[in-house]
Amino acid sequence: xxxxxxxxxxxxxxxxxxxxxxxxxxxxxxxxxxxxxxxxxxxxxxxxxxxxxxxxxxxxxxxxxxxxxxxxxxxxxxxxxxxxxxxxxxxxxxxxxxxxxxxxxxxxxxxxxxxxxxxxxxxxxxxxxxxxxxxxxxxxxxxxxxxxxxxxxxxxxxxxxxxxxxxxxxxxxxxxxxxxxxxxxxxxxxxxxxxxxxxxxxxxxxxxxxxxxxxxxxxxxxxxxxxxxxxxxxxxxxxxxxxxxxxxxxxxxxxxxxxxxxxxxxxxxxxxxxxxxxxxxxxxxxxxxxxxxxxxxxxxxxxxxxxxxxxxxxxxxxxxxxxxxxxxxxxxxxxxxxxxxxxxxxxxxxxxxxxxxxxxxxxxxxxxxxxxxxxxxxxxxxxxxxxxxxxxxxxxxxxxxxxxxxxxxxxxxxxxxxxxxxxxxxxxxxxxxxxxxxxxxxxxxxxxxxxxxxxxxxxx
Numbered sequence: 001x002x003x004x005x006x007x008x009x010x011x012x013x014x015x016x017x018x019x020x021x022x023x024x025x026x027x028x029x030x031x032x033x034x035x036x037x038x039x040x041x042x043x044x045x046x047x048x049x050x051x052x053x054x055x056x057x058x059x060x061x062x063x064x065x066x067x068x069x070x071x072x073x074x075x076x077x078x079x080x081x082x083x084x085x086x087x088x089x090x091x092x093x094x095x096x097x098x099x100x101x102x103x104x105x106x107x108x109x110x111x112x113x114x115x116x117x118x119x120x121x122x123x124x125x126x127x128x129x130x131x132x133x134x135x136x137x138x139x140x141x142x143x144x145x146x147x148x149x150x151x152x153x154x155x156x157x158x159x160x161x162x163x164x165x166x167x168x169x170x171x172x173x174x175x176x177x178x179x180x181x182x183x184x185x186x187x188x189x190x191x192x193x194x195x196x197x198x199x200x201x202x203x204x205x206x207x208x209x210x211x212x213x214x215x216x217x218x219x220x221x222x223x224x225x226x227x228x229x230x231x232x233x234x235x236x237x238x239x240x241x242x243x244x245x246x247x248x249x250x251x252x253x254x255x256x257x258x259x260x261x262x263x264x265x266x267x268x269x270x271x272x273x274x275x276x277x278x279x280x281x282x283x284x285x286x287x288x289x290x291x292x293x294x295x296x297x298x299x300x301x302x303x304x305x306x307x308x309x310x311x312x313x314x315x316x317x318x319x320x321x322x323x324x325x326x327x328x329x330x331x332x333x334x335x336x337x338x339x340x341x342x343x344x345x346x347x348x349x350x351x352x353x354x355x356x357x358x359x360x361x362x363x364x365x366x367x368x369x370x371x372x373x374x375x376x377x378x379x380x381x382x383x384x385x386x387x388x389x390x391x392x393x394x395x396x397x398x399x400x401x402x403x404x405x406x407x408x409x410x411x412x413x414x415x416x417x418x419x420x421x422x423x424x425x426x427x428x429x430x431x432x433x434x435x436x437x438x439x440x441x442x443x444x445x446x447x448x449x450x451x452x453x454x455x456x457x458x459x460x
Contacts, residue, residue: 002129003112011035014072018065018089019079020045023103027077027113032057036074041065067092075111078102106130115140119152121159150192157191158183161203168207169215173245173295177215180243182206218292220319221299222306224331227338228254228441229415236329244299246291248284252303252334252441254416261299281311285318292324303441304334309359309384333357335382338414338443342421343456346380351448354379360386360393360444369393371400380447387442391430397446398426407450412442423453 013036017028020042028049031038039059040049053060061069065085070076070092078089078100090108093100102108106129114125115136124147126139158179169175182188182203190199221240226232233241241247241261249258251271261267268287270279279287291298306312306328319326335357339346346355354376358369360383374381375397386393390410398404408429412420424432426446432438 003127005125005127007123007125008075010074012037013074014039016041016070016073016076017079018042018077018085020049021079021081022046024079025049027079027103028052028058030113030116031077039069039073041069042080065089070096070098073098076100078108104130104133117143117147119147119149119155122147122151122155148192153196154183154188154191157196157199157203160200161207164207168210169212171216174212174215177297178206178210181215216295217325218295219297219325219327220288220292221297221327221329222312222315223299223301223329224305224310224333225253225257225301225303226332227304227334227336227415228257228413229337230254230256230260232332232337232415233257233260234329234331237331240299240329241301243297245296247299247301248287249301250303253301254303254413256416257301261301265299281314285315288315289318289322289324292319293322302331304337305331308333308335308357334384334414334441334443338411339382339445341415341419341459342409342411342445342453343458344409344445344453345449345456346382346445348449348452351451352378352380355382356380357382357384359384360389368396371396375400375402377403377448380445380449383444383446385440386444387433387438387440390433390444393444394426394430402426406446407448408444408446409450409453410438410442410444412438414441414443419459421453421457423450
């Protein structure tokens with residue numbers, strides 16, 4: 001993070017803009033909109049700036065920049081086309097520890113001006129660290145279309161009831177749950193429809209007799225995090241990730257996915273690797289129950305899909321037995337993500353008419369896989385969590401009749417920027433896995449469809 005994002009209150013605060021042209025006009029106008037007391041230093045002024053000065057909205061120093069002019073200012077902006085002047089403004093402000101911005105020169109900025117989506121009091125700022133302002137403006141344009149102007153009215157309405165909500169719902173968690181529902185339910189819809197007074201009456205009524213038990217009711221959400229690329233998350237998954245009080249995640253969830261969880265949510269790592277369980281599955285099940293009974297919204301974040309080798313079934317069995325409300329949000333399973341991004345179709349008319357998913361990670365004492373079932377030439381076999389058992393898996397398939405030259409691939413960190421695809425055969429793949437240092441999460445694909453990788457590998 002090169003620049004720390006911050007919103008500064010500048011109402012009735014003295015601010016200095018050095019420059020009198022069109023760029024200075026834009027910056028000064030933004031400061032004016034924020035209620036700042038703007039002073040312009042320039043021997044000449046843009047006509048619109050002159051009009052603001054004549055109207056008494058801004059002060060004008062008719063002359064050239066002097067270092068003493070930055071004294072007592074909250075922020076300083078240099079918006080001239082003279083490099084010497086810009087550097088002088090920067091050094092004068094820095095010497096006095098005053099935040100300074102030199103337009104289009106991030107190396108001379110203590111702060112930068114973001115692209116802004118204004119739905120006051122809701123404000124959205126977009127920045128590229130001063131490096132690519134055009135991209136920031138493009139992102140702002142997209143956000144303008146996604147955030148209706150009604151959000152400003154909704155923010156104002158909620159602000160009116162902030163004190164009353166704090167009094168009616170003194171517990172922070174309870175109050176947060178109340179606002180989560182209010183700001184995306186019928187009250188929000190009435191505001192967006194222009195029925196502001198109806199929304200105000202509803203909010204008043206809900207806070208006069210709040211259903212505290214309702215807002216303190218815990219629940220568990222089993223959410224599929226997909227194969228690793230954050231762009232492949234569902235909208236529902238993202239929404240719940242922002243609402244959860246606590247999140248339990250394991251080794252197969254990509255760090256980029258975990259980073260999308262609400263910043264102040266408690267994060268509990270329950271990582272599971274072969275023979276290295278931070279928490280046994282039964283303990284995870286009971287922890288979910290415990291946290292929900294404490295009234296928390298619990299997010300159980302899983303790699304891929306919760307119901308495909310994610311032990312989601314085991315977890316919701318325990319939740320159901322204990323009367324805990326739960327919801328399951330499917331995710332793109334790793335087999336689908338890995339095969340698509342590796343350019344290896346799991347089925348193809350010319351190569352495979354069936355596909356079977358198996359897991360290489362099994363409970364201690366469980367019987368081996370049904371090897372005779374997995375040796376059909378026209379069937380693709382996908383092995384989850386099979387890195388450590390790859391040699392045994394390939395050997396057993398060969399022993400039970402699968403051709404030793406059957407194409408096989410392993411896809412490591414599928415769908416992410418770190419994806420690697422290594423191809424070989426049942427004979428050579430285990431050695432390649434060791435030689436290349438492949439680590440979990442990785443998925444093995446076995447069958448003639450692997451032949452298509454070189455032709456269809458659109459990700460490179």
